[in-house]
Amino acid sequence: MINVTIWNEFVHENKDAAVKAVYPNGIHTALSQGIQHDDFNIRTATLDEPEHGLTEETLNQTDVLIWWGHVAHDRVSDEVVARVKQRVLDGMGLIVLHSGHFSKPFKALMGTSCDLKWREAEEQEIIWNVNPSHPIAEGIGEKIILDHEEMYGEFFDIPTPDEIVFISNFEGGEVFRSGCTFRRGRGKIFYFRPGHETHPTYFHPGVLKVIANGVRWACPAPGEKLQFGHAPQPVRKFAKGSAV
Structure with a gap:
């Protein structure tokens, strides 16, 4: 069983009627229902919960964290950000969706501005x-078509990805590295671009399949926690001054 925590700032849905019409119970609820599988144990967390719903206990019980944020990045506690970053370094998987590219945890793990071009428009x-042999692309086919989405365009200021799984193109001619993987410490990170809040992207079966595949790929492999710091002196094989 993979323990999944879906984090959503849950701000747009409470303030914007257009977003609420698409996601009346929040993006986190749509994702939870959309990716539910027998091998997933899913919980959700939102910005206004104590510690943003990401207590040490919750994160320690999380195999993969899914993150969606947009207008409230600055409201996320630096203490919680440090906690998330450390859990990723220790092995927790992280899936960052759409405008989560500008979230504090993603920027902290990437070490760059994570900025990009964008255009909020109704375009395909x-x-x-x-990368069709990649586990995240399993069962996807050659492409996913979204009739209406927000445009993200290059340059996307991220470190060179370990792998590029998906590339998007838009009606305006822009292209974007829309599915990228990274490794930090023992943790695996997947950034997936689509998911503007005014479009029903998180009801699209192809998008949901990619996210579910991403959860399985990012799930931590068994292994001991990485050890750093001072190492003890080696045991000498021969007494000092003895003949070899």
Whole structure:
């Protein structure tokens, strides 16, 4: 069983009628229902909960954390950000969705601005599968077509990804590295671009399948916690001054 925590700031849905019409119970609820599988144990957390719902106990029990944020990045506690970052370094998987590219945890783990070009418009996005043998792309086919999405365009200021799984193109001619993987410490990170709050993207079966595949890929492998710091002196094989 994979323990999944879905984090959503849950701000748009409470303030914007257009977003509430698409996600009346929140993006986190749509994701929870959309990716539910027998091998997933899913909980949700939101910004206004104590410690943003990401207590040490919760994170210690989380195999994979899914993150969606947009207008309240600055309201996320630095203490919680440090906690999330350390859990990733210790092995927790992290899936960052859409505007979560500008979230504090993602920027802390990438070490760059994570900035990009964008255009909020009603235009088609084609998400091309450019790494079909990758586990995240399993069962996706050559592309996913979204009739209406927000445009993200290059340059995307991230470190060179370990792998690029998907590349998107938009009606305006822009392209974007829309599915990228990274490794930090023992943790695996997957950034997946689609998911603007005014579009029903998180009801699309292809998008949901990618996210579910990402959860399984990012799930930590068994192994001991990495050890750093001072190492003890080695045991000498021969007494000092003895002949070899």
